[in-house]
Amino acid sequence: MEKETTAVEIKNLWVKINGRSILEDVNLKIKEKDFLGIIGPNGGGKTTLLKVIAGLIKPYRGEIRVMGEDRIRPGYIGYVPQYAYFDYEFPITVEEVVLSGRLKHKKGRRFSAADYRIAHDKLKQVEMYSFRKRQIGELSGGERQRVLVARALAVEPKILLLDEPTASADKGFVADFYELLCELNREMTIILVSHDITAVSRYVKTLACMNRTLYYNEDKILTYELMEKVYPCPVDLIAHGIPHRVLMPHEGVVGER
Amino acid sequence: MMDFLQYDFARQAMLAGVLVSIACGVVGTYVVVKRIVFISGSMAHIAYGGIGLGYFLGINPIWGAFAFTALSAWGIGFINYRAGQKEDTIIGIMWAASMALGIILIQMSAGYTADLMSYLFGNILTVPREDLIFTGVLDIIILLVVYCFFEEFRAVAFDEEFARTVGVNTEKIYLLLLFLIAMTVVVMIRAVGVILVIALLTIPPTIAAQYTSSISRMMLISVLLGSIFTVGGLWLSFYLDLASGATMVLLAVAGFFISLALRGIKNRRLMVVEERNNFYENG
Numbered sequence: 001m002e003k004e005t006t007a008v009e010i011k012n013l014w015v016k017i018n019g020r021s022i023l024e025d026v027n028l029k030i031k032e033k034d035f036l037g038i039i040g041p042n043g044g045g046k047t048t049l050l051k052v053i054a055g056l057i058k059p060y061r062g063e064i065r066v067m068g069e070d071r072i073r074p075g076y077i078g079y080v081p082q083y084a085y086f087d088y089e090f091p092i093t094v095e096e097v098v099l100s101g102r103l104k105h106k107k108g109r110r111f112s113a114a115d116y117r118i119a120h121d122k123l124k125q126v127e128m129y130s131f132r133k134r135q136i137g138e139l140s141g142g143e144r145q146r147v148l149v150a151r152a153l154a155v156e157p158k159i160l161l162l163d164e165p166t167a168s169a170d171k172g173f174v175a176d177f178y179e180l181l182c183e184l185n186r187e188m189t190i191i192l193v194s195h196d197i198t199a200v201s202r203y204v205k206t207l208a209c210m211n212r213t214l215y216y217n218e219d220k221i222l223t224y225e226l227m228e229k230v231y232p233c234p235v236d237l238i239a240h241g242i243p244h245r246v247l248m249p250h251e252g253v254v255g256e257r
Numbered sequence: 258m259m260d261f262l263q264y265d266f267a268r269q270a271m272l273a274g275v276l277v278s279i280a281c282g283v284v285g286t287y288v289v290v291k292r293i294v295f296i297s298g299s300m301a302h303i304a305y306g307g308i309g310l311g312y313f314l315g316i317n318p319i320w321g322a323f324a325f326t327a328l329s330a331w332g333i334g335f336i337n338y339r340a341g342q343k344e345d346t347i348i349g350i351m352w353a354a355s356m357a358l359g360i361i362l363i364q365m366s367a368g369y370t371a372d373l374m375s376y377l378f379g380n381i382l383t384v385p386r387e388d389l390i391f392t393g394v395l396d397i398i399i400l401l402v403v404y405c406f407f408e409e410f411r412a413v414a415f416d417e418e419f420a421r422t423v424g425v426n427t428e429k430i431y432l433l434l435l436f437l438i439a440m441t442v443v444v445m446i447r448a449v450g451v452i453l454v455i456a457l458l459t460i461p462p463t464i465a466a467q468y469t470s471s472i473s474r475m476m477l478i479s480v481l482l483g484s485i486f487t488v489g490g491l492w493l494s495f496y497l498d499l500a501s502g503a504t505m506v507l508l509a510v511a512g513f514f515i516s517l518a519l520r521g522i523k524n525r526r527l528m529v530v531e532e533r534n535n536f537y538e539n540g
């Protein structure tokens with residue numbers, strides 16, 4: 001009999017950066033193959049939470065377990081960072097970007113034929129294979145985003161983390177992109193951070209609200225009606241970043257990076 | 258050119274120029290793509306403290322420079338992961354402190370001030386044979402390290418955080434890169450001097466980047482361009498009786514503007530072709 005496993009479990013997590021708390025007492029339990037959307041105002045700590053799960057930021061206090069292990073093991077996580085912060089003049093091709101997802105598996109100096117095959121497979125999956133020799137700067141916003149997803153998939157992760165993946169992409173791209181994520185969700189857990197609640201709510205299985213701390217109820221499947229009950233904050237209010245009395249007031253803007 | 262080449266010191270200086278170009282083409286490519294020009298510049302100036310110490314102790318100042326830049330590489334690497342946002346301020350303080358220390362130390366070991374200028378602005382014609390061998394050895398070390406960690410360097414330069422999530426020890430790779438910059442800076446000081454290091458480290462890769470989107474080709478073009486600028490600058494300075502380091506740098510700057518102009522012409526021609534195609538297509 002197959003036991004239902006937990007992909008990510010977070011208990012009483014606190015994160016402080018330069019003495020200021022960014023995350024306060026976050027608790028979260030994500031089942032395997034879940035598709036969790038985390039919404040909330042800018043500066044609410046969404047990116048920080050993803051980085052903690054990716055092992056990039058050490059918690060100040062609290063516990064985090066990924067795939068049942070208390071050590072975050074590289075290879076479990078496929079991280080798709082926020083699109084805007086790259087140098088797109090960097091001399092690197094699409095293929096080279098995706099291959100970097102294989103760095104952990106690389107033995108010796110160069111990537112193996114198997115690494116190339118996996119990178120090519122992932123590029124085909126996101127429909128970017130024919131672009132593989134292009135320099136990353138020659139692509140459109142949506143195309144770059146798909147390359148970053150292919151790079152994360154090349155890790156062959158159990159959990160895919162996406163940070164505002166549709167922030168600077170055109171509208172036509174967004175629907176296709178979420179279709180791709182739903183398809184990927186059959187094989188892996190997905191955690192997606194966004195402030196675009198309307199796009200997110202249509203595709204995710206569960207939803208959480210984040211503003212310093214996390215408002216989350218794991219058993220709820222999202223509908224607009226349910227969401228208004230569980231998170232008694234009207235959708236538009238969150239989307240525009242206006243604090244509601246249920247959420248903690250956000251004094252000043254906390255840097256998300 | 259021929260009568261210039263008949264001098265032993267001239268041939269040696271040319272060799273020095275090419276050897277330096279290898280180090281600065283390869284390492285400069287990383288400096289440019291990872292945008293750590295400020296850090297590299299600070300390391301060049303921090304070396305001045307070591308030069309002062311070398312004079313003071315009566316040893317080859319290059320060894321002093323080497324010790325100081327290696328230490329600063331370690332210090333900058335440490336600051337990068339521990340100090341948060343204050344990184345550039347702390348590096349700026351190290352920069353100023355080390356230069357001041359160098360000046361005081363040189364002052365305290367009187368009698369060497371004539372040679373002082375050669376470390377600030379370089380004098381490739383007086384590079385001793387011992388330093389040439391030192392440069393050659395460092396070139397080999399740099400090439401070997403880059404050969405072995407090529408993929409890691411590229412991944413860390415492009416997206417350090419992602420590299421970390423797949424298990425690359427990015428702190429180690431970054432520190433290794435800083436040490437390579439330290440070595441390069443030391444070998445360049447003799448040729449172009451502390452103040453001009455940045456020019457030869459960044460101009461050839463910046464030109465190369467306009468013509469290729471591959472790091473290895475960028476390195477190759479940078480080494481070739483660096484050799485042209487150093488050897489050409491040396492030759493020009495010999496006939497025009499100018500300071501060699503400054504002439505090399507100005508030649509490199511001229512090269513940079515020429516390549517910009519050529520690129521502008523090429524782009525305009527492409528636009529004309531495109532317009533013409535549009536014209537035919539539309540009617």
